[in-house]
Amino acid sequence: MTDDHQSFEGDLARLRQSIDNLDAAMVHLLAERFRCTHAIGELKARVGLASRDPKREVAQLRRLRSLASQSGLDPDFAQKLHALVVREVITNHEAVKISGAGNQC
């Protein structure tokens, strides 16, 4: 194994360790985020409010795209992530309508 190859393997392992740490942090943040949306769903169900709030979704998206630009993340990717999360929240909400609990954005 050459010095160059050893250096490559070391650099790759270090970067992958960082990615694994960042991924673990993201999973835990998302778990907490869905705990919040679940709590909001329960609140709204209690007062009979609609699960979706289009104005809130538009404001969230605008803010996420702005934060993405500031941090060097592609704003289009942030938008894809937001769409994925909102879809999940809606799916949860539909399940909740049947079960009588609450879970939304």
Added chain:
Amino acid sequence: MTDDHQSFEGDLARLRQSIDNLDAAMVHLLAERFRCTHAIGELKARVGLASRDPKREVAQLRRLRSLASQSGLDPDFAQKLHALVVREVITNHEAVKISGAGNQC
């Protein structure tokens, strides 16, 4: 406005503030994650390695699903997020092939 309604508005605002904070943290983590994949792409391009590593992707996915289960996140949602990120990395890599830089998982 009734006490119940005031309580609802306060609870909703507090939960939404938490969601906004969690979303901001996620955007910054993702920005850092793509910095790492970009650096890996450059490393691999330098030594002529393939951008994708299916064994690594399988190991990542298994770990993410396990972390999701432990933290109370739906493992299927973690898998959707992983797929979204991997797709983005591949798209970046295809762009990089043309430009001569590197960016991958």
